[in-house]
Amino acid sequence: MGLFFSRMNTKEKIELRARANGAVRAFFAERGYLEVETPRFVLSPDIEPTLSHLETAVTDMTGKVYKGALITSPEYALKKIVSPETPRIFELARVFRNREPLDRWHNPEFTMLEWYQLGTGLSEGMRETTALIDHMMRTVSGASAVRVGGTFMCTAPDRWETVSVETLFQRHAGIPSLANPMRETYQSALRAHGLHWEETDTISDLFQRVFLNLVQPHLDAADHPIIVAYYPRHEATLARINDRGFAERFEVYIGGVELCNGYGELTDPAEQRKRFVEEQRERQRLGKTLFPIDEELLRALQKIHEPLFGNAIGLDRVIMLAAGLSSIDDVLLFSTRRLLPPNDSP
Amino acid sequence: MANVSEIKRGQVIRWKDDLWIISTFQHVSPGKGSAFTRIKLKGLTSGKSVENTFKSTETLEFVDVQRKDMQFLFGDDHGVTCMDMVSFEQVVIDNDVIDDDRRYLKDGLRVSVSMYEGRAVALELPKKIEYTVTETQPAVKGDTASGNVSKDAIMDNGLLVRVPIFIKQGERLLVNTDTGEYCERVS
Numbered sequence: 096m097g098l099f100f101s102r103m104n105t106k107e108k109i110e111l112r113a114r115a116n117g118a119v120r121a122f123f124a125e126r127g128y129l130e131v132e133t134p135r136f137v138l139s140p141d142i143e144p145t146l147s148h149l150e151t152a153v154t155d156m157t158g159k160v161y162k163g164a165l166i167t168s169p170e171y172a173l174k175k176i177v178s179p180e181t182p183r184i185f186e187l188a189r190v191f192r193n194r195e196p197l198d199r200w201h202n203p204e205f206t207m208l209e210w211y212q213l214g215t216g217l218s219e220g221m222r223e224t225t226a227l228i229d230h231m232m233r234t235v236s237g238a239s240a241v242r243v244g245g246t247f248m249c250t251a252p253d254r255w256e257t258v259s260v261e262t263l264f265q266r267h268a269g270i271p272s273l274a275n276p277m278r279e280t281y282q283s284a285l286r287a288h289g290l291h292w293e294e295t296d297t298i299s300d301l302f303q304r305v306f307l308n309l310v311q312p313h314l315d316a317a318d319h320p321i322i323v324a325y326y327p328r329h330e331a332t333l334a335r336i337n338d339r340g341f342a343e344r345f346e347v348y349i350g351g352v353e354l355c356n357g358y359g360e361l362t363d364p365a366e367q368r369k370r371f372v373e374e375q376r377e378r379q380r381l382g383k384t385l386f387p388i389d390e391e392l393l394r395a396l397q398k399i400h401e402p403l404f405g406n407a408i409g410l411d412r413v414i415m416l417a418a419g420l421s422s423i424d425d426v427l428l429f430s431t432r433r434l435l436p437p438n439d440s441p
Numbered sequence: 442m443a444n445v446s447e448i449k450r451g452q453v454i455r456w457k458d459d460l461w462i463i464s465t466f467q468h469v470s471p472g473k474g475s476a477f478t479r480i481k482l483k484g485l486t487s488g489k490s491v492e493n494t495f496k497s498t499e500t501l502e503f504v505d506v507q508r509k510d511m512q513f514l515f516g517d518d519h520g521v522t523c524m525d526m527v528s529f530e531q532v533v534i535d536n537d538v539i540d541d542d543r544r545y546l547k548d549g550l551r552v553s554v555s556m557y558e559g560r561a562v563a564l565e566l567p568k569k570i571e572y573t574v575t576e577t578q579p580a581v582k583g584d585t586a587s588g589n590v591s592k593d594a595i596m597d598n599g600l601l602v603r604v605p606i607f608i609k610q611g612e613r614l615l616v617n618t619d620t621g622e623y624c625e626r627v628s
Contacts, residue, residue: 103591103603104590104591104603106590107591143473145470145473145474145475145476195468195470195476196446196468196470196476198467198468200467200468201468201470289491290493290494291493291494291495293496293499296496297475299473299474299475300474300475300496302474303471303474303475303477303494304477304494306471307469307477307479307494308479308492308493308494311479312492330473330474332473353471356473422620424620433620
């Protein structure tokens with residue numbers, strides 16, 4: 096059929112989103128997943144240091160105030176309820192992020208499709224992600240293809256490439272190994288390419304500069320979907336570290352657009368507590384709001400004894416790509432950018 | 442000094458002892474870590490384009506530019522040529538600074554051009570531009586009932602816009618240049 100759109104009216108947007116949500120639900124139902132709904136308001140949101148939350152509070156009848164925030168991802172709640180009894184769960188969650196750009200790729204609230212599967216490793220998770228994205232493209236646009244920069248890209252599973260971060264850094268930045276990266280590892284590559292960095296950069300910042308300047312242009316130009324996998328250990332966040340010392344984490348890039356973050360999840364509560372404490376300290380250094388560490392999550396992790404795969408996809412971006420639309424405003428019925436008064440800095 | 446998050450296309454900055462024009466930029470917030478902005482810069486003296494990455498919290502030195510009312514004359518491989526409405530001098534603005542905005546240009550359009558030391562570095566469009574519809578399908582009875590309430594229309598400069606079903610060929614209308622969307626009919 097090959098159904099691609101220019102700009103859409105409200106009716107077309109409603110139909111497009113309904114078709115996309117239907118595609119997600121059919122995909123997961125067929126694979127034995129259960130759809131769940133978890134809270135938007137929490138007392139302990141994701142404390143990844145650079146996240147800024149929409150902070151709010153619940154007030155009870157006596158006037159007592161409980162400070163919290165809207166979630167930036169349903170991750171913590173989903174990890175608390177995934178279990179051998181319900182090993183496959185997914186949520187179409189509305190999530191919120193503050194202090195991000197208001198542009199064609201970003202809206203302060205957006206839909207995150209997040210799913211967890213107990214007893215599954217990263218490779219199987221990659222296969223499932225590939226199948227899901229191709230299924231979305233076929234359902235929404237009528238073909239195993241997306242329109243990227245005026246040409247069509249095939250999304251059939253056999254067209255995908257999986258490549259490690261280390262290979263990409265060898266190929267494009269001349270960095271031989273990422274097994275034990277140090278600041279100098281990245282600084283020397285930046286220096287060799289005449290690129291800019293700041294003395295105050297963290298190792299993660301330096302990594303991102305190398306990635307964005309030297310690797311990303313190749314992802315932008317690729318004519319097929321790419322899975323970028325196995326990040327250096329300082330980019331682990333909530334992923335576990337494998338035997339080679341790399342984080343079990345992958346991202347999907349289509350036409351240079353990052354669509355998701357998949358993890359072989361960290362389920363060791365002691366290691367998780369250590370990372371929470373580090374993140375809390377970093378938030379303090381950055382002057383970000385501090386929230387209590389989620390003790391309930393740490394307790395829940397004690398009960399997980401199998402590998403856990405989790406993935407989160409920015410659904411609005413997938414719909415944009417599937418429908419060949421260039422702005423997130425085109426797939427939102429009420430985009431925040433259009434609600435704000437013109438020329439008013441948010 | 443200004444924050445990286447405040448940059449605009451055509452902004453002139455002083456950086457590494459040189460002056461640069463911002464050609465294009467993209468904000469990136471990776472799955473983890475700080476937010477960055479990928480910027481394509483063109484050296485004002487060298488004319489060379491480079492790409493670099495700035496953290497969104499970094500500061501840059503913005504250089505003031507002068508704005509002039511001009512009229513769009515024509516576009517070609519060299520760039521977009523405009524004429525100063527006071528001195529009748531012609532200037533050329535690079536295509537890579539204008540990027541996607543080029544599709545909105547039409548003969549005689551009044552635009553605002555940023556000048557730096559006698560050189561045209563950026564072009565700003567009016568918020569809304571009037572066009573005449575040169576091509577669109579007539580409304581068919583039953584369209585509204587079947588839910589087809591909008592359709593494609595081609596403007597007098599070739600721009601494609603989604604318009605309400607009642608718009609006819611030859612009508613004049615306003616298009617929003619931020620969103621590319623139809624605003625209203627001009628009576």
